[in-house]
Amino acid sequence: NVLYSSGGHFSMLAPLSAQAQLSNLNRQIVSTLLDFFGGDVALVLDAVELHGSDFCIDTNANLSPLGECWSQLNAKLKAQKERLLREVAVSDIDGYTRVFGPFGTGGVETFCIVCHSEPNQPDGLAKHGIVRPVRTDVLEEAERKCSLCESFEDLSRTIAHAQYLLVRYTQYADQPADKMQGELRWHTVLQAFGIQIWLNDEEELVKRYRDGDCVFRLNQPNFAPVERNGKVVPVIGFRFMPTFTPLESDAEGDGVHIRDMDKMAQDSEGAPYYGVLRMDVDDLGRIFRIGLGVRMSLSRMMTLSRMLTMFFEGYLNRICHHIDPTCKHLYPIYSGGDDLFIVGSWDRIIKLAQEIHHCFHDYTCRNPAITISAGTSLHRKKYPLYQSADDAKGFLDIAKRYTHHDGHAKDAFCFWGATLDWSETMPWLQRWHDWLVEQIRADRSANKEASSRALLFKLMRIAELYYQREMELERRSNWTHEQIECRLRCERWLWRLVYYLSKEYKHLRDELDELSRSLVEDDHIRHLRLLTRWVELSTRGGD
Template sequence: AVTACLDQQLLPDALEQAWRDPISYQAPILALVKGDLSGIQAFLYLIGRGGAARGLKGRSFFLQLLTEAIAHFILERLNLPIVCQLLASGGHFYLLLPYNTLGQLPQLHTEISEKLFRAFQGDLRALIAATPLTAADLLEGRIAHKWRELAGLLSERKQRMWSELPDDALQTLFTPVQRATDAESLCQVCYGAWGEANGDRIDDGVRKCARCIGFEELGRQMRKPYALTIHFVEPSDPPANADWRETLRAFGWEVQIYQPDRPVQLTGERGVQITFSPDFLPRQLTQGWSHEFRPLASATPPENPTTRVLPSYEEIAENAMGATWLGVLRMDVDSLGALFGQGLGNRATLSRMATLSRTLRYFFEGYVARLCQQYADQSKLYLIYAGGDDLFAVGAWDVLPKLAREIRQKFRALVGGDHITLSGGIAISHAHAPLYQLAETARVALDDQAKAHRWRVNGAEREKDALCFLQTAMGWDEFEEVYTWFQRVVQMVQGDGQRGRVPRSLITRLGSIAAAYQQNAAHIRQRIRTGTAHNARERDLTFYARWLWRGVYHLSRFAEQQKSWRDEIEQLRELLTGNPDGLIRHLHVVARWAELYTRGK
């Protein structure tokens, strides 16, 4: 990428000067560009229930294609090779450009925004920012501050949304639009205008516009594809309310998806074939075409063999253990900005930063999908998105905490310790809850609870590196203890052939002990706020209280009555009553989790 840019930027004499003495050569020679797609959350999750499960995967994959298409569009206009695309994933892209092309970027940004505005009426936007690089910035340890500077510039762009549009487009932006005169003229998925004359139709009793039907078809095609071809064509102006193919064509991409039973056909002068299998090299090359392997970030339940329709979210929830609830899992890498800005320290270089990004992308796109597939095969999970540094999954509530635990364990093994950490948020509710509400609740659980969590390991304070489940943030070590005792309580209640079962009232009793502890903790905090108790005594006043003696009594009686499970119950009693900083703080999670899991259908 650097070589391609310098070939357009510097004459031989200047290049030699910059090479021999990069510190004193102050003139900018390169530009680092970052682009973000904005409006993704609403585009993905503010949709109706009709066909949501089928269309959400298609929408997610389209956003990945759109991100790459916009990045490629910029490079094509500047006559730069694809190696200048450092990264394009998760709605973000990074490009390396010659500094002398930077003056063309504002016009390209305007053109991109006009295309997106026409296609989506403001629902999706592209933010683009750039910062110049000198030869000295390419030395070890100097690129990190430019990476941080670029993130700050993009944040400023977010405060001036659509400012790159010309005046006539801005006027259209602020003009009220009536999409329909009554509910019968609205698409029940995206709530856009609907009319059979426009190619829209009624599918399974649900009104769907042509665009939403297209996203459903894309999601179906991306369940287990063999390959995808991108034919580079002349960019066009998209029609209003463009479908996914028309939008990509506006940026010069003609996309075809091939299933394993359909031979790939490479037509056109230039393009790329992306194969979702390591065996991606053809026996015979086609002039003008390149070939690439890419892991497929997809885990989708099997179709109904009769109707060839993917299961709905309600059907997914029916497959859950215990309560027939649905859930959303969101996870991402903690403090990613600090990781790129400071994590590599004096060893930071452009290539190392790009390699770090690419490694994270391969973990989420490739390995996470493998972890999810075991639950998808049970018709319990949809992996909606995984890439960049985050993931989003919708599934039966019972599999989500297990999946989050597995992903964290594998991620920790990948990075080799706790210096790069991962947090997660889980939201669960009845299957008929709107998806956007579950998605937003999971976002709050991740961003406002898990990432705000402070906890201790071996006396050292930790931050983030946590999971929020059942509205409770826990460090991963804390969650591991909760998970262990959830399994043991469920084992006691469900029983085995030799020792029988403990009455389900054990769960109720544990919930009562947890509630009494939480009530006393709230009372002590109130006393501290009003000055009737000292802050230094909060720990003792919270722990040594009435709930403790009652808990000991009730669990001792349970142990006497359930002699075949006495050791486990006594161990739980000692764990709860012997450590003020132990399991008692999260006993309510154990009780609620076990209650939901053992609930009858």
Template sequence: MIEEIALASLLHDIGKLIRRAFGERKNHQDLGADWLEKKGFKGIIPGAARYHHSDRFGEIANSNYLLLIYEADNLSAGERRIKGDLLRESITGEFEERVPLLSIFSRVSLDPDKPDTVKPVFVSPFYLDEGSYIPPEINEEQMGFEELRAKTIPQSTYRELWTRFEKEFDLINNTKALSTNTLLFLLQKYTSTIPSHTLVALDKEKGGILWGQFPDVSLFDHLKSTAAISGALYRYILEKYRERFYNEQLINEITSEESRLEKRFLLIGADLSGIQDFIYTVTTTGALKTLRGRSFYIEMLCHHLAREIANALELTTANIVFVGGGGFVLLAQNTDTAKRVIMETMEKTNSYLFDRFGTNLYLGFSLTELSGYEIAGTGLEKGQRDFGTIWKNLREAIDTQKLRKWKNNLYWILKPHEPKKENCQVCREEVEEITPIDEDKNLSGCNYCRHFYEIGKKLGSKRYRFIIKNPPMESDFEINSSSYAFSEHPSDSETVFVINSLDPEDYKNRNSIFIPYGRYGVTGEFDELSELSTGVKRIGALRMDVDNLGQIFSRGLKRIRNSQEISYQSFSRMASLSRELNLFFNFYLTQILECKLFKDFRSLRLLNEPQPRKAVIIYAGGDDLFITGSWDDVVETAFDIHRCFKLHTGENPYLDLSAGVGIFRTKYPLYKMAQEAGELEENAKRNIKDKEEKRSVCLFRSDLVFKWSEADKILDTMRLLLNLTAQTNGRLRFKLPRKFIYEVLKVYEELDNLEAFWHPKLFYITTRTGEKLKSEENKKDWYVLRNEIMKPDNKKHITASLIWLDLFLRGGERND
């Protein structure tokens, strides 16, 4: 029955898409129910579509199943309630069927006293696919209803979404593959960029739209949240009132105000500790494939555990709120049975991790009890917590548990151990025996590294897009008591994870689950990638993550208006924020490196025409990433990712990235690359200018740290410098003596000690050098460049530009 409840919840508002696509006058409840009945559905699936609004409560009250979905729908839609000073007589609401979705990022602010700092951003509707992304549109704060109508979504756009959705729905349904798993895939593909409701609040007294009440949760996030809440509530009610549930209508027990104050739900959070050391411990030949394999294993470990807990609690995939960044969050029923099952699963997992990987990996977890009002975000006046506080407390409890992670294993950890016979060539761990990993490269190591190496090899081929649980063929890796294998074809397995594919043909197994994953990577190891570099043959390493993420989730969805705090923190909004961030790092990131995020996307190319980057995603998920590859592509990719992230978040000033970019010789140990790029990233996070920290990039060395706005000056200077170059026999040639670069850098290094002498020195160097130029066009660029070089305030960004140019010019050098 839990599957039927989930399907009914996910489809209860499908009539909204039909109504917007065809301009039907019939209400969305009847449109959805009629369509579902036409498709052959019976019982609560069309019933929930027809009966989920209070004006039909008489029919709803006749079924406990409909009551559950009705209550879940109300709690999921808690963000639609008018709050605070907005509740006054001058406020009116009007429905505009095709109003666009306000980006959830428009709600984020870390300065609640300045509610108008963040501009409203409309999400442009599109279906999820490669190259289909449309950047959101930034709007001015003041907008009337007529101006809004000029920006509404064309009916033809909705009709295309609906036509495609229905065609793929029929394809999956007609093969008996429709399930919570496959329906979630379809709904995310087609309804994650359209609003869950279209009621617009207007202020007749002041004029204009109230952005605080504008639709900001997608239809997908509302439907999935409704399914998660109804599933958890069903399990709670069934355990508490099992006999009564089947014999009487539990109206008060399910929908009353008292029941909404009851702690009926559990929020489960889990986070792996030791990821950095686990992934970046690799040192030698085959490091690239092994690291990618380890990173993917972490991702699959989280998906496996989230599914295992959901299955053990007799819930569905809809109850998995979020998976990514080495952790996951679920919504479940608050029962003693559920708590026991969760504890047993977590303890079994940590025992497994300890047996396999010693103290390298540990799963920290915590549970917090929730009321219905806390899920809806509407119970502050009743003494309930806001969801941001709940999220923060959950994270703090996990972090506290990590501090005591191996308390039950101290005896084994502290007792003396006999040294083992061999050392793995890859991870350096002591093992009893080593096995061949890659005979062509004379590489041997432990059994785990052999598996990770094979995973990394298969990740490099897009044809392996299925991960089969407990497969009939030989497995590629194991988690707990389950085995997994890559496959080129789906199977009838109990679980099939489908990596990145948006082709409905890949979802003809009802157990197919869509997972976005940043698997982009050109083939080859470091020596091959460095040879593909322009100029010097080096490897670039990029570490990058979102600034202030903890604060964004704990207090980023709050505002102060008229001295009153207004919280926009609800379960649906937090789920939407998590999903959008994870989608950027795990799905859009690959398209950025492929240089095809959207139709008019132009990647940064200082020398060559746009083409897929010669780089590899080692790790990406949640809110951070690690990319390596040809040094020139990696440096430019940092700028591409930042630009796309700012586009995706609507230029929100409180949402930004910090990055560290290092350049290394090919033979340099990869774990050291990761460590030093991480140190550069930390330098970027410590950068403070005009009382603002972070939002920076650290390029090449620790003292070259720039705000992203300053880093744009580096690109301008690079374009001037490259105008003074020419390609000769495939190599870049500077039209000026290369010693000019080193002379300027030397003066800059001595700038603080030269006092009054730096200016004549630079003037002499630049004048003497400029005389060697013959082209008038080159001289024009040179005069602009010389003026920039002569300004002492430009020292830092000119230094970075000259280092960058020097790397381009040093072609043909070997790596050893």
């Protein structure tokens, strides 16, 4: 009985007699994965015994027996991860070479421009009758891709239109290895495990369906069979999948394709950059370990897992549609389990981060123990995606190290390197960003933009002075960050500059008074640098 399966994890209940097969099964799976991925993808598999008494719930106890079993299982998996592929490596000299190489031929050999794999690597592919060519007959170097990378491009196009998931169980795993053939593609490894899958629209589904196939409807909780051209295809269930894809018509008008990053960057409000967003649930392990307390049961654990998965795999589509109704500015690259990775026009990415946080907060009934953190980065059009993914991950890690004034940790948003709380600072930023942008746009349409631009530059100057002073204090002293902030609050010259603003711009006096007050009294001056940068980018013309 599969209890849970998502985001690269699964758990299942099985009879105790199955335990004897586990190590053999593990070896087989690891070996096949090694053939296809050369160690980039692996699996750890382990089990603990459960007894009837482990399911007892005693609300007077300190520990839940099931929780204890689960901790044991996690400890076993962790230990296995630390010696991944060990069994293969120590089995014999062939196993040693499979793990430690040498791999490929090196030298001037042509490699895939995307994943840097050489042709027909890893060597294990040959055993399964599979080849992995790298296209060399191409005009541009950017097109020099291996068959696996090309198939990922096909997959993303397929996902955009998929309505059904069709799964077919075949018997390959039990048959001699020479039954497979062809090029390595995204689904080839599944075939090696005896599974074929397709993502289809209705027409393709009806054409492909055979008796015995399992059909799931995507993103629609509807079990009704598909009827088309006199054929009836039974649907056994539904699956959520983040299929939101930015599309546009081809120049010839005879089809649609996925918009490229350049266009999404170009279509940002203001500067033509793209943004990357990474988010994940804080302390998920702790939520499972102690969140359910002594009431932990299989059904409670699985409900929690599935509800989280439903948010990231299903509800995320709705949130993206809400922020980007025309499907042109956002592209979720990954979303599942408890985390996500999305790229798109940078202005929508900032809106999206706030909306996801807001929806997640509501979705979890505002439970203060279940929080989410985010990191977003900003990049020029030509900046490589894999690097920007790392940058945003770095920002997410910074958010995870944040401690709030009341002592609670994480639950934060690292916005281009500056970490904020969601509940107070982010709304403050949004409010003054919108107000300043509105002033600049209004002045722009009245052809007197210089006035509000000058205000923005003055604010930038104050932010810069504050920042430089902060750096200076950090260099000069061995004070803590709090002591430095305290010292900065006493810098009178800075406050004079702030108060002077509202005197200078008489027609905006009320708002500027309020802004000055919040900068000084609520210490928001710490975020002025981010605010002015954000406004500047939002109101900038194309590069």
